[in-house]
Amino acid sequence: MKYIIVGAVAGGASTAARLRRLDEHAEIIIFEKGAYISYANCGLPYYIGNVISDRNKLFVQTAASFNQRFNIDVRVLTEVLEVNPEKKTIKAKNQTTGEEYEESYDKLVLSPGAEPIRPPFPGITNEGIFTLRNVSDTDYIKSYVSQKTVKKAVVIGAGFIGLEMAENLHDLGLHVTVIEMGNQILAPVDYPIAAIVQQHIRSKGVNLLLSTAVTGFDKIEGQLKVNLKTGVSLDADVVILSIGVKPDTRLAVAAGLKIGEARGIWVNEFLQTSNPDIYAVGDAIEFKNPITQQPLITYLAGPANKQGRICANNIVLGNVQSYNGAINTAIVKVFDMTVATAGTAAKHLTAANIKHIVSTTHSGSHAGYYPGSQQMSIQIAFSPETGQLYSAQIAGQDGVDKRIDILASLIKRNSTIYELIEFEHAYAPPYSSAKDPVNMAGFVAENILLERLRIFYWNEMDKIEAGDLLIDVRRNDEFDLGKIGNAINIPVDELRERMHEIPKDKNIFIYCEAGLRGYLAQRILMQNGYNKVQNLSGGYHLWEAATKESNLQS
Numbered sequence: 001m002k003y004i005i006v007g008a009v010a011g012g013a014s015t016a017a018r019l020r021r022l023d024e025h026a027e028i029i030i031f032e033k034g035a036y037i038s039y040a041n042c043g044l045p046y047y048i049g050n051v052i053s054d055r056n057k058l059f060v061q062t063a064a065s066f067n068q069r070f071n072i073d074v075r076v077l078t079e080v081l082e083v084n085p086e087k088k089t090i091k092a093k094n095q096t097t098g099e100e101y102e103e104s105y106d107k108l109v110l111s112p113g114a115e116p117i118r119p120p121f122p123g124i125t126n127e128g129i130f131t132l133r134n135v136s137d138t139d140y141i142k143s144y145v146s147q148k149t150v151k152k153a154v155v156i157g158a159g160f161i162g163l164e165m166a167e168n169l170h171d172l173g174l175h176v177t178v179i180e181m182g183n184q185i186l187a188p189v190d191y192p193i194a195a196i197v198q199q200h201i202r203s204k205g206v207n208l209l210l211s212t213a214v215t216g217f218d219k220i221e222g223q224l225k226v227n228l229k230t231g232v233s234l235d236a237d238v239v240i241l242s243i244g245v246k247p248d249t250r251l252a253v254a255a256g257l258k259i260g261e262a263r264g265i266w267v268n269e270f271l272q273t274s275n276p277d278i279y280a281v282g283d284a285i286e287f288k289n290p291i292t293q294q295p296l297i298t299y300l301a302g303p304a305n306k307q308g309r310i311c312a313n314n315i316v317l318g319n320v321q322s323y324n325g326a327i328n329t330a331i332v333k334v335f336d337m338t339v340a341t342a343g344t345a346a347k348h349l350t351a352a353n354i355k356h357i358v359s360t361t362h363s364g365s366h367a368g369y370y371p372g373s374q375q376m377s378i379q380i381a382f383s384p385e386t387g388q389l390y391s392a393q394i395a396g397q398d399g400v401d402k403r404i405d406i407l408a409s410l411i412k413r414n415s416t417i418y419e420l421i422e423f424e425h426a427y428a429p430p431y432s433s434a435k436d437p438v439n440m441a442g443f444v445a446e447n448i449l450l451e452r453l454r455i456f457y458w459n460e461m462d463k464i465e466a467g468d469l470l471i472d473v474r475r476n477d478e479f480d481l482g483k484i485g486n487a488i489n490i491p492v493d494e495l496r497e498r499m500h501e502i503p504k505d506k507n508i509f510i511y512c513e514a515g516l517r518g519y520l521a522q523r524i525l526m527q528n529g530y531n532k533v534q535n536l537s538g539g540y541h542l543w544e545a546a547t548k549e550s551n552l553q554s
């Protein structure tokens, strides 16, 4: 058997290594147009920021070590120019010698990844404007920003890589502006969770411009300018364009392979393209989103690596393993915060016409009485009928990674919020609480489904009408620091004595800081004959962040 693989990083290298483990006698050739194989793309922003100081640490394998360990013919600096499915050949070009040649295959795997989007802005070819995708980009950026004259950075695009770059450039001492065309950072996350993180970014002195479009670049008297649609122009010494990527389908399109609705290479459940002898993995493919059943592309290392393993199994053993899709589980460090997401965000559920309820809870990363506990905000979305979990998003500091992985695993298995309640965890004060934040999210969701808790949301304040009552049930000192609208203050611990101040026939809206005291107040009132009581989901904490952020843009 002769296997050819195009692309030698996440998906390609993983496929090649597994092919060898399953088939010791096959001929395996892997082509890589770049100079490096199997390197840590995910570490590149941290190398630029000197968090990873040793460049060699970025390289998981070299062509020589990969060849030695796996007996794989690694051809770096060699681009595959075309695939001929009829002849079962590829044409490659050695970029060092210029030589072009054909190679035949029995099975071909495409793992060409994604390519950064570089819109045709006027002036985009000016010196100092970079995209970050591979080691060469990294080397250019690192040597450029180490020049003494580079003081102002503009990062265009507030996705995962854009924010990682913003943090790393800021940590190098540069003044950083982040420009994002959308009204929030991190598009896969819902607005309120993004808002919490936006407030944190601003607190670090980063100039965050949302709902702001870039129209082009100029170089005026040696100074690079970033032009905005508003007419404003920002000085920049270095610009990182991080406005997204698209699947690299060039070879597939030219070879006549089927391209899917999301514009990725179409594959079946065995990761086989429309040609049975060609498989494809990684950022370039699309598959069915297990939640919405709609086509999805993930630009993530985990799915690419796992697909590589499944693809090799199917090639050698004959379509034995289905790929069940991915739910876009992702995590990013943003300065002192960690933001993570799994599943389909509420806004995308709405777009897909999937009915859902959203609930936000704030819990300590571990027992509050043990030093160092930090609050994390967990938002889940679930089915109002079955309680099936559709997504989870977390913003916090410590312990976010652990909780998102638990939630992701439950979402992936079509679990319900009832399983969050039963979820059993290891507990000691330094690690969690007797009721873990994941349990807490489940308890609250169950209360909502059973209508023990009726909620309203931060952006629904306009449903409070003139005759209604808005009650802040926090302590007086918390109330004095800031309140919502014309709320009155009745701390939850005084509620039973002061119930006569609350008319029974009114619509009552309650809030506290995080949602828990509001829930207690609601239970007291509902069991005393108040039927029209609602509690603010996510409490004042979430309302404040989301409202401040939306006011900045209005």
Ligand code: FAD
Pocket (backbone or CB within 6 Å): 006, 007, 008, 009, 010, 011, 012, 031, 032, 033, 034, 041, 042, 043, 044, 045, 078, 079, 080, 081, 111, 112, 113, 114, 132, 133, 134, 161, 248, 251, 281, 282, 283, 284, 298, 299, 300, 301, 302, 304
């Ligand atoms: P890649 O790993 O991109 O490999 C594709 C390779 O194919 C490239 O090296 C390319 O040169 C080569 N190639 C393309 N066309 C040809 C051709 N015609 N001939 C020969 N070679 C070709 N994901 C996460 O999950 N977490 C992270 O923290 C994270 N951080 C990231 C940070 C950065 C800066 C970047 C760029 C990506 C990050 N990712 C992260 C995304 C992750 O790296 C990708 O999802 C993953 O590498 C995709 O694997 P792939 O095999 O599809 O493509």
